Each structure stands twice: as structure tokens, then as C-alpha cells.
Amino acid sequence: MVMFQQMSTNKNHRHSRGGKNKESRLSAWSKLSPALRFVLTFSVSLLVLGSAYSVLTARYDDLEWLLNLTASIAGGIASLFSDSVSFSGHFISCHGFSVEIIDECTGLLEMVIYCAAVISFSTSFRKKLIGIAAGVPAVYLFNILRIILLLVAGASSQELFRFMHLYFWQVTLVLMIGTIWLCWLRFVVFREEKGTVEVPA
């Protein structure tokens, strides 16, 4: 019995020490600046979502419909402004310059990044859901605009296309995802209602 009590005490002691460790880890986490916490959470979320994207696209290896849809929408919109635009399958051409829509042009990777940014921000589940439901189509539309701009650039100069294709991805990443994420914060997370302001938990 004594032995049992000792074992139990030791176990409690170990448990309380474990609890203290957990507490100190939590307090160390809460001592970090909110911006740094966001950056770290975002990095982890991005790695998890990015891995999920890779696994899912490898398993369901059929993005053909999305490639065709993206080419049709971008080609359809561009053809409203110019008769020289034509599209078929996942190819679009303008003034003899042709582009092929590949997996990376569908905006899926940008959506992954945007979703990671929404998930990582400290707010309610409902607001995150609204952010993803409204933001993902917005990212897709921005991406269509990016393809049209690249097509116009390529039709005027191949050099310009190469330059924009190389640097535009980075710039659109900042502009597109940053703008939609800030809009979500302004109009959903920090929404003002009848003189009151909702503050995230």
C-alpha cells in the first residue's frame, strides 16, 4: 500500500512536472509577439496544406477539367476584347502567341496559401469558413486576370512575357493573396456593426 502510494505520488509528481512543462511551453508561446505567432502558425499550416495538395493531386490525377475550364474562361473573357484570341482544350492563343494552361496556372497553389493565411489568423471558426468560401473564388478570378495579362504581354513581346512570367508569380502572390486576406480581415473579422466593433477572440 505504501509502495502503491509512493508510486502514485511519483506519478502525480511526474504528471505535475509534465503539466508545468506544458504550461511553460504555452506561456513561452504566448510571450511571442502576435505577428511572429502568426508567421510560425502560417508556415506550419502551409506545409500541411501544401502536402495535402500534393498528395491529393497525385492520387486524383485528373485536373484536366480545371485546366480546360480555366483556359475557356480566360480565353472567353480575352476574346471579348480582341477577335484574334482563340482557345481550345487547355491552350489559348492571341496574335499567334500561344500559352498552355498547366496545373500551376489554375490558382490552386495560391488558394492553398490563402487558406493557410486564413486558418492561421486567430478568429472564430465561422469567420474562417466565410473567409475560405468567399476568398477562394476571388483568388480564382484574380488568377484568370493574371493569365489574361500574361497573354497580352506575350502577344506584344516574348521578352516581356518571360520577364512577367518569372516575376509576376511573386508579385501576384503578394498582391492577390494579400489584398483578399486584408479584405477578409476588414469586412469579416473586424466588421463594424451598428456602432459596435467585433473583436476577434
Add this chain to the structure above:
Amino acid sequence: MLIRPVASFFLELVGVDDWLLYIVLEHFTNLVPFASLVLASPGLVSNWKKTLTALFGGLAIIIAGHLLLSWVVFELNEAYGLSRAFYRVVVPLLLLNDTLPLLLWVAFYPRLPGRLLGLRIFGDQKIAK
């Protein structure tokens, strides 16, 4: 390639004998948006110490990221070859690399994103005056 001397030394040190530049080179352009974001941030001259810290600190982190990415890509290529499995593992790393400019900018200038909206996003979660 300004970083080639440093890169060659580092890659040789970790045993990389083939720098797969054709895979990673397009993702090295993330230096440009980061430098642009820092230079476009307020206090470029008045708070020049912070600007220089952010600029050189951030660029050093990004370049270190390029070297690490090159190393990891080489090791993964050795393990998987240029297969779908290789692509599957590399994509999240490339995504992280591509978003690094934005993340570093938020880390160095946490109040600026909120100031665009008149909010204190990364402050004490209260609305700014």
C-alpha cells in the same frame, strides 16, 4: 549569380555535387518582392536602422532559404528521382519559399498590414484609434 561563391562553398560542404538550378532558379526571384516591400514601407530614411536591419536580415534569411532549398531538392532528387513523389514533397517547400517575402515583411513590420485598414491586426487585438 552573385551568391554562387557562397553557394558553391555551402553545397560542397553538405555534399551536393549537382546544383539543380533548373528546378529552383525560378523560385529565387522572391528576393525582389521582399526588397520592394521593405523599400516601400514607411520610415525608409527616418527609421533607416530598422530599414537596413529588415533589408539585410530578410535578404540573408531568404538567401539561406535558397541554399537550404537547393540542398533539400538535391537530396530528394537522389532519393526519388524526378518522379511524382519528388514533386509531391517539393511543392510545400516551394510554396513556403515563395511566401517567405510576405512572411518576413509581416515579421519585420507587424503594424503595417493593420495600418492599411486602420486596425491593429497583430497588436493586442483591439481596434486602433
